[in-house]
Protein backbone atom coordinates (compact mmCIF):
# COMPACT_ATOMS: atom_id res chain seq x y z
CA UNK A 1 0.00 0.00 0.00
CA UNK A 2 2.89 2.30 0.85
CA UNK A 3 5.85 2.33 -1.50
CA UNK A 4 8.90 2.71 0.69
CA UNK A 5 11.20 2.97 -2.36
CA UNK A 6 9.28 5.94 -3.74
CA UNK A 7 10.80 9.43 -3.58
CA UNK A 8 7.37 10.59 -2.33
CA UNK A 9 7.63 10.84 1.48
CA UNK A 10 5.74 8.10 3.31
CA UNK A 11 3.70 10.51 5.42
CA UNK A 12 2.50 12.13 2.21
CA UNK A 13 1.53 8.78 0.66
CA UNK A 14 -0.47 8.04 3.82
CA UNK A 15 -2.20 11.41 3.59
CA UNK A 16 -3.20 10.61 0.02
CA UNK A 17 -4.68 7.27 1.19
CA UNK A 18 -6.60 9.03 3.93
CA UNK A 19 -7.92 11.65 1.51
CA UNK A 20 -9.00 8.85 -0.81
CA UNK A 21 -10.76 7.03 2.06
CA UNK A 22 -12.67 10.22 2.85
CA UNK A 23 -13.45 10.87 -0.80
CA UNK A 24 -14.79 7.34 -1.27
CA UNK A 25 -16.72 7.72 1.96
CA UNK A 26 -14.93 4.75 3.56
CA UNK A 27 -14.23 7.16 6.39
CA UNK A 28 -17.30 9.24 7.10
CA UNK A 29 -17.53 12.84 8.19
CA UNK A 30 -17.89 13.24 11.91
CA UNK A 31 -16.71 9.70 12.61
CA UNK A 32 -13.56 8.67 14.46
CA UNK A 33 -10.65 7.43 12.39
CA UNK A 34 -8.78 4.23 13.39
CA UNK A 35 -6.30 4.55 16.26
CA UNK A 36 -2.61 5.28 15.72
CA UNK A 37 -1.82 1.68 16.60
CA UNK A 38 -4.17 0.32 13.95
CA UNK A 39 -2.91 2.75 11.32
CA UNK A 40 0.69 1.85 12.18
CA UNK A 41 -0.11 -1.81 11.52
CA UNK A 42 -2.24 -1.13 8.49
CA UNK A 43 0.35 1.02 6.71
CA UNK A 44 3.39 -0.84 8.06
CA UNK A 45 5.16 2.36 9.07
CA UNK A 46 6.32 3.88 12.36
CA UNK A 47 4.04 5.71 14.76
CA UNK A 48 6.04 8.88 14.07
CA UNK A 49 5.12 8.71 10.37
CA UNK A 50 1.44 8.19 11.17
CA UNK A 51 1.56 11.13 13.57
CA UNK A 52 3.14 13.36 10.95
CA UNK A 53 0.53 12.36 8.34
CA UNK A 54 -2.40 12.86 10.69
CA UNK A 55 -1.08 16.16 12.06
CA UNK A 56 -0.76 17.55 8.51
CA UNK A 57 -4.40 16.73 7.81
CA UNK A 58 -5.45 18.20 11.17
CA UNK A 59 -3.61 21.39 10.21
CA UNK A 60 -5.48 21.43 6.91
CA UNK A 61 -8.77 21.02 8.75
CA UNK A 62 -9.60 17.70 7.07
CA UNK A 63 -9.27 15.81 10.35
CA UNK A 64 -9.87 17.18 13.82
CA UNK A 65 -8.87 16.09 17.26
CA UNK A 66 -11.30 15.89 20.13
CA UNK A 67 -9.64 16.07 23.48
CA UNK A 68 -9.45 12.68 25.14
CA UNK A 69 -11.47 10.89 22.48
CA UNK A 70 -9.33 10.67 19.36
CA UNK A 71 -9.24 11.99 15.83
CA UNK A 72 -12.27 12.47 13.62
CA UNK A 73 -13.05 13.33 10.03
CA UNK A 74 -14.06 16.99 10.22
CA UNK A 75 -17.70 17.68 9.71
CA UNK A 76 -17.24 21.33 10.30
CA UNK A 77 -17.50 23.98 7.66
CA UNK A 78 -15.60 23.52 4.44
CA UNK A 79 -12.23 25.15 4.97
CA UNK A 80 -9.97 26.77 2.46
CA UNK A 81 -6.30 27.55 2.94
CA UNK A 82 -5.89 31.25 2.27
CA UNK A 83 -2.34 31.23 1.04
CA UNK A 84 -2.93 28.87 -1.87
CA UNK A 85 -4.91 29.16 -5.05
CA UNK A 86 -7.26 26.18 -4.83
CA UNK A 87 -10.04 25.50 -7.26
CA UNK A 88 -13.46 25.09 -5.73
CA UNK A 89 -13.80 21.69 -7.41
CA UNK A 90 -10.55 20.42 -5.85
CA UNK A 91 -11.45 21.82 -2.47
CA UNK A 92 -14.73 19.91 -2.48
CA UNK A 93 -13.02 16.74 -3.72
CA UNK A 94 -10.57 16.90 -0.84
CA UNK A 95 -13.54 16.90 1.48
CA UNK A 96 -15.17 13.94 -0.22
CA UNK A 97 -17.91 16.19 -1.58
CA UNK A 98 -19.09 16.57 -5.13
CA UNK A 99 -18.77 20.05 -6.59
CA UNK A 100 -21.27 21.38 -9.07
CA UNK A 101 -22.15 24.78 -10.50
CA UNK A 102 -25.28 26.59 -11.54
CA UNK A 103 -24.25 29.11 -14.15
CA UNK A 104 -26.20 32.34 -13.76
CA UNK A 105 -24.18 34.52 -16.16
CA UNK A 106 -21.79 33.60 -18.97
CA UNK A 107 -21.12 36.38 -21.42
CA UNK A 108 -18.41 38.25 -23.29
CA UNK A 109 -18.20 41.99 -22.73
CA UNK A 110 -15.75 44.87 -22.27
CA UNK A 111 -14.21 45.36 -18.82
CA UNK A 112 -14.98 48.36 -16.66
CA UNK A 113 -12.13 50.55 -15.46
CA UNK A 114 -11.44 48.62 -12.26
CA UNK A 115 -11.51 45.25 -14.01
CA UNK A 116 -9.17 46.44 -16.76
CA UNK A 117 -6.79 47.86 -14.21
CA UNK A 118 -6.80 44.72 -12.04
CA UNK A 119 -6.36 42.44 -15.05
CA UNK A 120 -3.77 44.76 -16.60
CA UNK A 121 -5.61 44.89 -19.91
CA UNK A 122 -6.98 47.55 -22.18
CA UNK A 123 -10.63 48.58 -21.82
CA UNK A 124 -11.14 47.67 -25.49
CA UNK A 125 -10.22 44.00 -24.93
CA UNK A 126 -12.94 41.40 -24.36
CA UNK A 127 -13.47 39.62 -21.07
CA UNK A 128 -15.59 36.67 -20.03
CA UNK A 129 -18.08 37.54 -17.32
CA UNK A 130 -18.90 34.36 -15.41
CA UNK A 131 -21.23 34.09 -12.45
CA UNK A 132 -21.70 30.70 -10.84
CA UNK A 133 -23.42 29.38 -7.77
CA UNK A 134 -21.03 26.80 -6.40
CA UNK A 135 -22.50 23.82 -4.64
CA UNK A 136 -21.00 21.00 -2.58
CA UNK A 137 -23.14 17.86 -2.51
CA UNK A 138 -25.98 20.04 -3.85
CA UNK A 139 -25.72 22.57 -0.99
CA UNK A 140 -25.07 26.13 -2.19
CA UNK A 141 -21.79 27.32 -0.66
CA UNK A 142 -20.71 30.33 -2.68
CA UNK A 143 -21.47 32.72 -5.51
CA UNK A 144 -18.46 33.47 -7.65
CA UNK A 145 -18.20 36.21 -10.22
CA UNK A 146 -15.08 35.81 -12.32
CA UNK A 147 -13.83 38.22 -14.94
CA UNK A 148 -11.29 36.55 -17.24
CA UNK A 149 -9.53 38.13 -20.25
CA UNK A 150 -10.74 36.28 -23.35
CA UNK A 151 -7.22 36.18 -24.76
CA UNK A 152 -6.09 33.95 -21.87
CA UNK A 153 -9.04 31.57 -22.01
CA UNK A 154 -9.99 31.43 -25.66
CA UNK A 155 -12.58 28.76 -26.47
CA UNK A 156 -13.96 28.57 -22.92
CA UNK A 157 -17.32 26.78 -23.06
CA UNK A 158 -20.36 26.42 -20.89
CA UNK A 159 -19.28 22.86 -20.15
CA UNK A 160 -15.82 23.99 -19.01
CA UNK A 161 -17.25 26.35 -16.43
CA UNK A 162 -19.86 23.82 -15.43
CA UNK A 163 -16.88 21.73 -14.37
CA UNK A 164 -13.70 23.53 -13.38
CA UNK A 165 -12.38 26.86 -14.64
CA UNK A 166 -8.94 26.14 -13.20
CA UNK A 167 -8.78 22.74 -14.84
CA UNK A 168 -9.52 24.45 -18.15
CA UNK A 169 -6.68 26.93 -17.57
CA UNK A 170 -4.23 24.32 -16.35
CA UNK A 171 -5.05 21.31 -18.52
CA UNK A 172 -6.55 22.72 -21.72
CA UNK A 173 -4.47 25.91 -21.77
CA UNK A 174 -1.38 24.35 -20.18
CA UNK A 175 -0.90 27.36 -17.88
CA UNK A 176 0.33 27.01 -14.32
CA UNK A 177 -1.35 29.10 -11.65
CA UNK A 178 0.95 31.36 -9.69
CA UNK A 179 -0.13 33.55 -6.83
CA UNK A 180 -3.11 35.63 -5.78
CA UNK A 181 -3.62 39.06 -4.26
CA UNK A 182 -6.73 39.14 -2.17
CA UNK A 183 -8.82 40.93 0.36
CA UNK A 184 -11.48 39.45 2.58
CA UNK A 185 -14.38 41.06 4.40
CA UNK A 186 -17.59 40.14 6.17
CA UNK A 187 -20.87 41.46 4.78
CA UNK A 188 -24.57 40.72 5.16
CA UNK A 189 -26.40 38.81 2.44
CA UNK A 190 -28.31 41.05 0.05
CA UNK A 191 -31.75 39.91 -1.09
CA UNK A 192 -30.35 38.38 -4.27
CA UNK A 193 -27.41 36.67 -2.57
CA UNK A 194 -29.72 35.31 0.12
CA UNK A 195 -32.03 33.88 -2.53
CA UNK A 196 -29.21 32.32 -4.55
CA UNK A 197 -27.53 30.76 -1.52
CA UNK A 198 -30.77 29.81 0.18
CA UNK A 199 -30.06 31.95 3.26
CA UNK A 200 -31.91 34.63 5.19
CA UNK A 201 -31.36 38.24 4.16
CA UNK A 202 -28.43 39.74 6.12
CA UNK A 203 -26.94 36.32 7.01
CA UNK A 204 -23.16 36.57 7.33
CA UNK A 205 -21.28 36.33 4.07
CA UNK A 206 -17.51 36.13 3.66
CA UNK A 207 -16.52 38.07 0.62
CA UNK A 208 -13.18 37.60 -1.05
CA UNK A 209 -11.97 39.76 -3.87
CA UNK A 210 -8.89 38.64 -5.59
CA UNK A 211 -6.73 38.68 -8.64
CA UNK A 212 -5.22 35.32 -9.54
CA UNK A 213 -2.03 35.44 -11.52
CA UNK A 214 -0.49 32.88 -13.87
CA UNK A 215 3.11 31.73 -13.41
CA UNK A 216 3.90 33.84 -16.48
CA UNK A 217 2.92 36.90 -14.43
CA UNK A 218 -0.31 37.68 -16.31
CA UNK A 219 -3.38 38.32 -14.15
CA UNK A 220 -6.03 35.92 -15.45
CA UNK A 221 -8.97 36.19 -13.07
CA UNK A 222 -10.52 39.04 -11.14
CA UNK A 223 -13.00 37.33 -8.92
CA UNK A 224 -15.47 38.10 -6.21
CA UNK A 225 -16.41 35.05 -4.18
CA UNK A 226 -19.22 35.31 -1.66
CA UNK A 227 -19.35 32.38 0.73
CA UNK A 228 -22.18 31.46 3.05
CA UNK A 229 -20.49 32.17 6.38
CA UNK A 230 -22.40 29.35 8.03
CA UNK A 231 -21.00 26.77 5.62
CA UNK A 232 -17.45 27.89 5.01
CA UNK A 233 -14.34 29.08 6.75
CA UNK A 234 -10.83 30.05 5.76
CA UNK A 235 -7.64 29.20 7.54
CA UNK A 236 -4.10 30.46 7.37
Ligand code: 16G
Pocket residue numbers: 085086087088089090099144146161163164165166167208210212221223225
Ligand atom coordinates in the same frame (compact mmCIF):
# COMPACT_ATOMS: atom_id res chain seq x y z
C1 16G B 1 -12.00 29.18 -6.08
C2 16G B 1 -11.55 30.60 -6.31
C3 16G B 1 -12.16 31.21 -7.55
C4 16G B 1 -12.04 30.30 -8.73
C5 16G B 1 -12.55 28.92 -8.43
C6 16G B 1 -12.27 27.99 -9.56
C7 16G B 1 -11.19 31.63 -4.10
C8 16G B 1 -11.53 32.73 -3.16
N1 16G B 1 -11.89 31.51 -5.21
O1 16G B 1 -13.28 29.11 -5.57
O2 16G B 1 -11.47 32.38 -7.81
O3 16G B 1 -12.74 30.81 -9.83
O4 16G B 1 -11.91 28.41 -7.27
O5 16G B 1 -12.92 26.78 -9.27
O6 16G B 1 -10.26 30.90 -3.86
P1 16G B 1 -13.20 25.69 -10.38
O7 16G B 1 -11.87 25.32 -10.95
O8 16G B 1 -13.88 24.61 -9.65
O9 16G B 1 -14.06 26.33 -11.44
